[in-house]
Amino acid sequence: MIQTQQIGPVKIFFGKLPSYPYCNTLLVKGRQTLLLDPACEEKALRALAGDEKIDYLFNTHYHPDHIRYNPLFDGIEFWAHRDDAPCFRSLDSMAEWVGVKGTPYEQAWKATLTKAFGFRERKEVKEVEDGTALDLGGVTLQFLHFPGHTPGLTGFLIPEFEILFLADMELSPAGPWYHNKKASIQSIIDSVEKIRKIQAAYYIPSHGQEIFRKDIGPRLDRYLENIYSRERKILEALSTPKTLGELASLSLISGFRLSPSQVWFLFEKTMIEKHLDRLLVQGKIAKNGDTFQREAD
Numbered sequence: 001m002i003q004t005q006q007i008g009p010v011k012i013f014f015g016k017l018p019s020y021p022y023c024n025t026l027l028v029k030g031r032q033t034l035l036l037d038p039a040c041e042e043k044a045l046r047a048l049a050g051d052e053k054i055d056y057l058f059n060t061h062y063h064p065d066h067i068r069y070n071p072l073f074d075g076i077e078f079w080a081h082r083d084d085a086p087c088f089r090s091l092d093s094m095a096e097w098v099g100v101k102g103t104p105y106e107q108a109w110k111a112t113l114t115k116a117f118g119f120r121e122r123k124e125v126k127e128v129e130d131g132t133a134l135d136l137g138g139v140t141l142q143f144l145h146f147p148g149h150t151p152g153l154t155g156f157l158i159p160e161f162e163i164l165f166l167a168d169m170e171l172s173p174a175g176p177w178y179h180n181k182k183a184s185i186q187s188i189i190d191s192v193e194k195i196r197k198i199q200a201a202y203y204i205p206s207h208g209q210e211i212f213r214k215d216i217g218p219r220l221d222r223y224l225e226n227i228y229s230r231e232r233k234i235l236e237a238l239s240t241p242k243t244l245g246e247l248a249s250l251s252l253i254s255g256f257r258l259s260p261s262q263v264w265f266l267f268e269k270t271m272i273e274k275h276l277d278r279l280l281v282q283g284k285i286a287k288n289g290d291t292f293q294r295e296a297d
C-alpha cells in the first residue's frame with residue numbers, strides 16, 4: 001500500500017519510491033476532478049481509474065517518471081504546458097529535447113519510453129501557460145510555470161488553501177536536475193526566485209513524502225547552493241586541462257558511477273556542458289581545442 005495525505009482539496013498519493021521511475025500523484029477535487037502525473041504506483045492508479053470520475057489529466061512535464069501510467073486514463077481531456085506540448089505530440093521531439101536524438105542511446109531510449117512507460121503520441125493537448133486558471137467548481141487552480149528542469153515544467157497554486165505544488169522543483173538534497181538538452185540552469189535559478197515570492201502554507205513536491213511548511217527560504221537557498229557547489233567542483237577539476245568527456249567520467253554531479261553505455265552518462269555530460277557554458281561566459285575558464293582549463297584568479 002502506498003501512503004496518501006489529504007490537504008484541503010488535494011489528495012497526495014506518494015510515489016512507491018521517492019525518485020525515478022515514480023513520482024507523487026495528485027488528485028484535486030472540486031465538483032470536477034483533476035488527476036496530475038499518474039505515476040505513483042500501478043495498483044493504486046488502477047483503483048483510481050476504476051473508482052473516480054476524472055475530468056482532466058494533467059502532466060507537469062514530459063519526463064517518464066511523471067507520465068508512466070497515463071494510458072490508464074486514456075480518453076480523458078489532457079492538459080500540459082505549451083512549452084512541453086511538442087513532446088507529448090511526438091516521441092521524436094521528446095528525443096530531441098532530452099538530447100538522445102541521433103545518439104547511440106536513441107533506439108533503446110525510445111523503446112523504453114513506449115514499452116516500459118506506455119508513451120503514446122497524442123493528437124490533442126490542451127495547452128496551459130503561466131497563470132492559466134482552471135475552475136474545478138469550488139476549487140480554482142492557478143497553473144504556474146517553473147521552467148528550467150524542462151522548458152514547460154508547471155506546478156500550481158490554490159490560493160484559498162495556500163497550497164503551492166512545486167512539481168519537479170522538488171528541493172531535494174540531490175537536485176536540481178538539468179540533464180535534458182532543453183534544460184536551463186539560469187531558468188531554474190529564476191524559478192527558485194519566483195517560488196520565493198509566493199506565500200503558501202503548504203509546499204508539495206513531486207518527489208518524497210515531506211510537505212514543506214511555512215518558510216522554505218533556507219531550502220530554496222540550499223537548492224541553489226547545490227548548483228554553485230557543482231560549479232566549484234568543476235572549477236577545481238579544471239585546475240588541470242580536461243575534455244568534456246573526461247569531466248563527465250568524474251561524475252561530479254550525479255555522484256554515482258557511470259559507464260558510457262548508460263544514458264545517464266550522456267545526461268551527466270549535458271549537465272557539465274551547461275556549467276561549462278556559464279563558466280566560459282563568466283571568464284572563469286578558457287577553452288583550448290577540446291579541453292577546458294581554469295583561468296588564473
Ligand SMILES: [Zn+2]
Binds near residue numbers: 149
Ligand atoms: Zn523531471
